[in-house]
Amino acid sequence: MDGFSNKIDENVFIIAATNYKENIDPAIIRAGRIEIHIKVDNLDKDARKYFIDKIIKTKPTRGKFDMHKLLTYTAGLTGAELELISKEASFYCIRHNLSHITQEVLIQEINKIKYGEKASHASHEKTFKKTAIREAAHTVITKLLMPEVKIKQISVTPRNNKNGFITNNFDDLKTNMTIEDIKHRICVSLAGRIAQIKKYGSIVGMDMEGSPDLQHAINDAYMAIAHYGMDTELKYINIKSAKKKASETNEVQHHDQKVDEAVERWMTESEERTVQLVNDNWDDIEQLADLLLDKEIMYEDDLRDIESL
Template sequence: MPKWTKEIVIGFVPVLLIFLAYVGVNILPVVIALIMLGALYAVTVMRGGITVGAAQERKRKKAPPAKLTFEEIGGQDSAKQELREALDFMIRHEEIKKFGIRPLKGILLTGPPGTGKTLMAKAAASYTNAVFVAASGSEFVEMYVGVGASRIRDLFKDARTRALKENKENAVIFIDEIDVIGGKREGGQQREYDQTLNQLLTEMDGIYTSDAPRILLIAATNRKEMLDSALLRPGRFDRHIQVDLPDKKGRMHILNIHAKNKPLHPDVNMTKVAEESYGFSGAQLESVMNEAAIYAMRENLSQIEQRHLSMAVDKVMLGEKTDRESTQEEKRRVAVHELGHAVLAEIVAPGSVNQVALSPRGKALGYVRHNPQEEKYLYTKAYLEGQIMIALAGAAAEEIYYGGRSTGSSNDFEQALNMVQTMMKSGLTSLGIMSMDMVTTEVLMKENQMILDDLAARTKKLLEEHAAVFEHSLDILLKEERLSGDEFRCQFRDSTLLPA
């Protein structure tokens, strides 16, 4: 209802009632009827009924998404290939009938946030020339019983109606954050979420009651372990596709996609950026390119340079620089702490230190940035012990030079504990092959303490042996607040501790 129409009605009704009362008409029944109509309208609005906003929202959602192809999605070659093969069942439906193959009903995309699950669902719609209808799990959560189930029914009905209207044989329904409504059902009290899930299961069972239009449900989650088993079984979600963080080749592809509309300096080396951004998701890589462009614009430059990209990687990884001013003594302690990490990193993996900095970023007062190493998917006991020693080296350096630790080591200790736990689960400790649930907490704590004490002692010994590197590097770092990896390695060579 337009706003001016409401204003006319609101103004006209009281005048009409006063007039009727003036001429002697009993207006009490009319007033009661108006109150009842108003209450009914209010309930309809609260339940998400036909309001101007809701109608506009449905109209907005029905607008087709921009065409997106699999080639425009960087990385994820394995996941894209697996998804394309599953989608071929929709395209080659006559052929699969000859083999008696049951069409797929659902595809579940799982993986960390920002890896491109939504983009892959849009590309799936383009690949199959299908109608694309999207919703989020949170849209089905209502305080009123039955509303979520009703919206599930409307979602599938909308997909069928649009496919018939647009003369398309296929429709793709995408539900993001499906763990919100697809969580494991518990015994006892019936929840509104359970009714919504039951309706979703019913709709998926009835997807192929007619040949056309063919409907495929694609859902995304980063918490697959929370989903109900009835939803995960074959015949509901027939394919579970893992969408992982991209490897170096994938990161390179993603960076090049986001660099197309940005003025890059000819000397920019995107391979180096792909190496530096190890462990980044597609969303983080897009942010790297965006932040680099912002840095270049701040300096009134016409092109994005390599240093802008390196600064952007630091910002996405660690956060923006802060204006916190440290005292000279605090700055020196931070320098000692970070040099501890740097010295051990260079001993464990020569050439791994890219720079040591004292500039505060995010919650960190300083940081060591490492050169990209070869990507690893399997870890040996020696490798994990080396990484634990690097994590403990900051606190060890403080103990050597200050006689005690500070709160700056809390995150380092958390990393070390996680790696020790990985060693225990992998059978790389004196406990051997075992289940964490079968061992008492006291035994686990004793083994954990033994490993950390041994590695901490080895770390302190190595740092004391390289005291000369500390003395020279500390002076430069306190003066310049930044020490490049090449300068740092010069200290090793000057001390004849590493070969030139």
């Protein structure tokens, strides 16, 4: 690609699409080549409403559909995934000899696409209880530290991708967070494993299900320190800029080491705070866990009925 012709009769332009812009050779996307870049983000509420309306209006449906609830549950899904949900809902009705798609069927298929198929094998009782404690802890600490986050659904039903999950108002979450907001998120991420350890001890309570939560917590701490300059000791640094300006390898390593030390400090402080929060709110966590074991899935209205929450 050597640029574009200036001849009037050669109106040629190139359109390309990728999910991995970071892997493209910079020479291809510099000025004079593919120079106009358009980012297509996750579908917003209006876009998701279009797909949900299409399902409701073009498929045989029955009963009421809560659009607000469906928009919340589908946050983060692509158009292709919503089209797949439409097909899977139809297939479900065929397999179970149902004449119409209901909201319950639609939500079931949404959860399947987002979180995986329900596990066919019987869940081990202790694993089931650990999942309930973990998701209850996430919920209670979220309610305490991040009241603006509206939890719409909690499930402890085992699925292929995970043993439990929480759905919140993804579209309404803060995009410009303070250091306090980020530290609150870290505590919420750590609450699940800490609650499991409190209930079952460090040997049984520490399992692989906590891995995604730890990844989220460490990523939040790293971004706050290395990219947003929020650490009180390292102060206003941006590791990406620092690496660009660094001419010596040892200078880059110096920055990385300092950031790693700061991340470790943040995680230790957050762990100590979360342990205290879990201890202080243990009765609420156990109460919610017991309800989850009984219901398997709870919705926003169910949580509203619990006075302590």
